Amino acid sequence: MRTFSCLFAIVLSAAASASAQGTAATAHDAGICYHARAKSGCSAFWVTDAGLYRNVARDAGAMQGVVDWGLMVNVSSRDAIGVSWFGLADVYGTVYGPSVRYRRWLGRAASLDVALGTNIGGATWDAAANVYGLVKWNPVHWFSVAARQQWVQPGAVAFSSGGRPTEGRFSLGVELGWFPGLVTSVLPYVAWVASPH
Numbered sequence: 219m220r221t222f223s224c225l226f227a228i229v230l231s232a233a234a235s236a237s238a239q240g241t242a243a244t245a246h247d248a249g250i251c252y253h254a255r256a257k258s259g260c261s262a263f264w265v266t267d268a269g270l271y272r273n274v275a276r277d278a279g280a281m282q283g284v285v286d287w288g289l290m291v292n293v294s295s296r297d298a299i300g301v302s303w304f305g306l307a308d309v310y311g312t313v314y315g316p317s318v319r320y321r322r323w324l325g326r327a328a329s330l331d332v333a334l335g336t337n338i339g340g341a342t343w344d345a346a347a348n349v350y351g352l353v354k355w356n357p358v359h360w361f362s363v364a365a366r367q368q369w370v371q372p373g374a375v376a377f378s379s380g381g382r383p384t385e386g387r388f389s390l391g392v393e394l395g396w397f398p399g400l401v402t403s404v405l406p407y408v409a410w411v412a413s414p415h
Contacts, residue, residue: 250289253396254359256323257292264289265302265319268402271366271391273308282308282389284366285403286333288319296323304335304350313340317350329356331364360396365389 251260264287271282288302298321305314317335324330333352354364368387394402 254290254329254356256298256326257295260292262289262291262300263298265300265395266397266400266403267362267393267395268399269362269364269391269393271364271389273387273389275386275388280309282306282366282391284391284393286317286393287403288317290319290321297321298323302333302335306337306340306350311341313337313348315339315350317352327356327358330354331356331362354393356395360394360398362393362395364391364393366391 248255248260250262250264252264252266254260254263254265267284267286269284269286271284273280273282284304284306286302286304288300290298290300292298298319300319300321302317302319303314304317306312315335315337317333319331319333321332322330331352331354333350333354335350335352337348337350349369351367351369352364354362356362366389368389370386393399
């Protein structure tokens with residue numbers, strides 16, 4: 219956990235430094251954009267993703283909702299690094315935590331994302347911090363097809379009704395980004411706050 223926190227801080231520091239340098243050095247860059255683009259269009263861009271996943275490994279069929287917000291910096295014409303804060307809800311409960319991200323631009327709009335994160339809080343039956351991996355293909359800036367893997371530390375989790383610890387969960391799904399992702403992220407929370415408790 220301490221190692222991951224240090225890695226998160228290093229990436230955040232590097233992203234902030236690269237953003238400042240990129241904005242000062244390249245006049246035609248647009249600075250921080252809401253519409254994700256490569257370096258020729260943006261020095262940095264916001265991440266506002268919301269997704270729905272289906273577990274295809276253990277407990278196949280279980281659904282999972284994910285929200286992921288953060289900032290990425292284009293460190294070259296093809297590469298971006300950044301950090302985000304994710305929230306995840308499934309049949310096991312809810313968790314949230316930081317993640318580090320890498321994006322490889324494949325063209326003007328298409329890209330490939332890889333991320334690694336860990337939960338630091340939430341309400342779930344897992345007793346220890348888990349590691350979450352993400353691989354995501356973005357054919358356009360606002361829609362993605364993704365795979366998520368969660369690794370649970372053996373021997374450090376609560377037991378399921380079958381009496382065996384869950385070793386991992388693999389999910390496939392789709393995510394919305396940009397304005398659709400922002401709306402999809404915020405509306406459920408607004409509806410929950412507005413509903414009578």
